[in-house]
Amino acid sequence: MSSQCTGNYTGKAPAVWPAKVNQIPKEVFGDAALFEEELKTIFYGDCWHIVGHFAEVPNVGDFKTFDLGRVPLLISRGKNNQVRVFYNTCTHRGNQLEVATSGNRKEFECPYHRWLFSLEGALTACPGSKEFAPDFKQENFGLMEVKSAQFMGLIFVTMGKNTPPLTEWLGEIVPPTLSTLLGGDGRLKLLGYQKVRYDSNWKGYNDNDGYHAPMLHTAFRLLNWQGGTTGFQRMTKNGHVVFEAELKAIQNNGFVNDPSLVEFKGSDPARGSRIVQLFPATVMVKHLDIINLRFAIARSHDVTEVHYAYFAHEDDSEELVQHRIRQGSNLLGPCGMISMEDAAIFQRIHIGNQTPGFAEFQKGVTSLMEVPMDVKQNDETGNLPRWEHYRKVMGFKREGEK
Amino acid sequence: MSQTITAAHSAAIDALHTAYLAALDKGDMAAWASTFAADNARYFCISAENDHRGLPLALMYDDCRGRIDDRVSFVTKVWVGTYEPYRTRHFIQRLSCEAAGNNQYRLTSGFTIMMSAEGGTTAVLTSGEYRDLIEIQGDGDKFRAVFRERRAVYDADVLPRYIVFPF
Numbered sequence: 001m002s003s004q005c006t007g008n009y010t011g012k013a014p015a016v017w018p019a020k021v022n023q024i025p026k027e028v029f030g031d032a033a034l035f036e037e038e039l040k041t042i043f044y045g046d047c048w049h050i051v052g053h054f055a056e057v058p059n060v061g062d063f064k065t066f067d068l069g070r071v072p073l074l075i076s077r078g079k080n081n082q083v084r085v086f087y088n089t090c091t092h093r094g095n096q097l098e099v100a101t102s103g104n105r106k107e108f109e110c111p112y113h114r115w116l117f118s119l120e121g122a123l124t125a126c127p128g129s130k131e132f133a134p135d136f137k138q139e140n141f142g143l144m145e146v147k148s149a150q151f152m153g154l155i156f157v158t159m160g161k162n163t164p165p166l167t168e169w170l171g172e173i174v175p176p177t178l179s180t181l182l183g184g185d186g187r188l189k190l191l192g193y194q195k196v197r198y199d200s201n202w203k204g205y206n207d208n209d210g211y212h213a214p215m216l217h218t219a220f221r222l223l224n225w226q227g228g229t230t231g232f233q234r235m236t237k238n239g240h241v242v243f244e245a246e247l248k249a250i251q252n253n254g255f256v257n258d259p260s261l262v263e264f265k266g267s268d269p270a271r272g273s274r275i276v277q278l279f280p281a282t283v284m285v286k287h288l289d290i291i292n293l294r295f296a297i298a299r300s301h302d303v304t305e306v307h308y309a310y311f312a313h314e315d316d317s318e319e320l321v322q323h324r325i326r327q328g329s330n331l332l333g334p335c336g337m338i339s340m341e342d343a344a345i346f347q348r349i350h351i352g353n354q355t356p357g358f359a360e361f362q363k364g365v366t367s368l369m370e371v372p373m374d375v376k377q378n379d380e381t382g383n384l385p386r387w388e389h390y391r392k393v394m395g396f397k398r399e400g401e402k
Numbered sequence: 403m404s405q406t407i408t409a410a411h412s413a414a415i416d417a418l419h420t421a422y423l424a425a426l427d428k429g430d431m432a433a434w435a436s437t438f439a440a441d442n443a444r445y446f447c448i449s450a451e452n453d454h455r456g457l458p459l460a461l462m463y464d465d466c467r468g469r470i471d472d473r474v475s476f477v478t479k480v481w482v483g484t485y486e487p488y489r490t491r492h493f494i495q496r497l498s499c500e501a502a503g504n505n506q507y508r509l510t511s512g513f514t515i516m517m518s519a520e521g522g523t524t525a526v527l528t529s530g531e532y533r534d535l536i537e538i539q540g541d542g543d544k545f546r547a548v549f550r551e552r553r554a555v556y557d558a559d560v561l562p563r564y565i566v567f568p569f
Contacts, residue, residue: 192459257468329463
């Protein structure tokens with residue numbers, strides 16, 4: 001399948017990938033050598049990775065730095081309003097070019113030998129170049145650009161040579177939900193960030209962020225908060241998951257003093273909750289009136305950093321923006337009424353995954369031999385196609401497979 | 403430091419700070435909430451990055467008294483049994499104090515929060531700056547200081563763990 005990355009992992013862990021499709025070997029969460037292979041095969045390989053949204057760099061000269069694995073990136077909006085992604089390194093001796101997390105510049109200057117780069121990446125000055133090597137040509141030393149593509153302002157990058165086009169990578173079922181999650185047209189306005197490091201493998205983070213059975217969340221019960229039954233969960237063979245659910249308004253039973261926090265102001269009346277999870281590590285959520293893109297960085301086999309970025313839509317009323325700020329700050333994220341509990345699970349599951357055996361999937365499993373592609377709203381089997389994709393990408397053989 | 407503050411008011415403000423830190427270091431959320439004015443109070447906990455860039459989104463955004471009381475419920479009722487326990491020690495240093503009229507003062511203080519995870523070592527959670535609007539309530543010999551607003555602006559661009567307790 002062309003929309004898959006391909007790897008050929010020959011390391012030791014796991015010794016055996018079980019034949020049963022609902023078992024995931026825990027060894028894949030705690031192996032530093034495997035992480036190095038994942039960097040090469042997935043993060044620096046033929047996959048697309050989300051590194052930001054245009055709304056984070058709205059004006060000419062705006063930039064943002066981000067990391068793909070260990071590779072530093074510089075995302076810059078040039079004079080023609082085009083957003084480009086560069087390696088964040090001077091093309092001379094390799095010094096890190098920009099140190100700020102974000103800002104606005106007229107140009108980028110390397111302090112080491114004062115090489116100067118335009119917002120579009122061209123090398124515009126390099127003092128003393130008369131004495132440079134005989135083959136030096138200034139036009140050959142612009143910033144190295146990383147291949148990028150965009151969907152409604154979402155910025156994707158890939159370092160792979162054989163990455164399929166983004167439209168093919170996203171497939172058919174992702175774009176409709178992703179569009180509505182991004183406000184219909186991607187014209188978003190940045191509200192701010194919550195940034196945190198989790199002591200968790202990136203796969204453990206990804207496996208437990210996004211949608212999961214609501215039993216973890218006591219708030220849902222305390223608030224008598226019912227989910228609808230008309231939702232769905234759909235997966236692609238290359239590891240993406242799309243989820244939509246109806247959220248009924250809460251009936252205020254007196255548990256909260258300020259019920260306005262969980263009000264639904266109807267920025268998306270048909271559905272209350274939409275989640276798009278793109279392989280390998282990005283989760284995006286529209287919950288109540290919150291638009292939340294979670295930019296994840298796989299730092300090591302033990303650490304995953306997540307930048308929760310929150311947005312309003314450009315056309316929102318002031319009242320709706322204020323509501324989105326209150327909800328975003330207090331419900332999702334590493335201290336949110338709902339998501340703090342998820343965060344706790346990322347870390348606890350990483351500790352638990354250092355033990356022998358398997359992560360076992362149960363709810364919704366109908367066959368032990370076939371990866372399910374048709375699952376119900378509350379089934380945990382929605383994660384299994386992603387695992388199957390991961391297994392194939394990394395080149396793990398199933399028990400009994402030749 | 404402004405010369406308009408009396409020794410008695412200064413002592414009341416010190417007592418408020420102490421009560422706030424003691425409440426959090428004991429994990430006593432009700433005592434934390436009681437350091438805020440009963441009728442109208444606000445608490446915000448926001449990254450320095452958002453604050454400097456004028457981005458309004460916070461880590462905790464309690465813009466009314468009801469929200470402060472609901473935060474107590476988050477910790478004591480909603481999240482019980484889910485998170486990995488940790489204890490904190492807060493240290494503060496007053497940086498400025500100015501009279502704001504109507505028995506109110508604007509203060510800034512630097513803070514450091516140490517955290518000790520159960521079964522683990524002690525580490526820095528973050529540092530930052532408290533920006534407060536404090537009001538002296540009551541009269542005669544009986545008065546106390548309360549927070550009308552506390553804004554905790556934390557320094558870490560990236561927090562080292564998920565957060566249960568206010569800063």
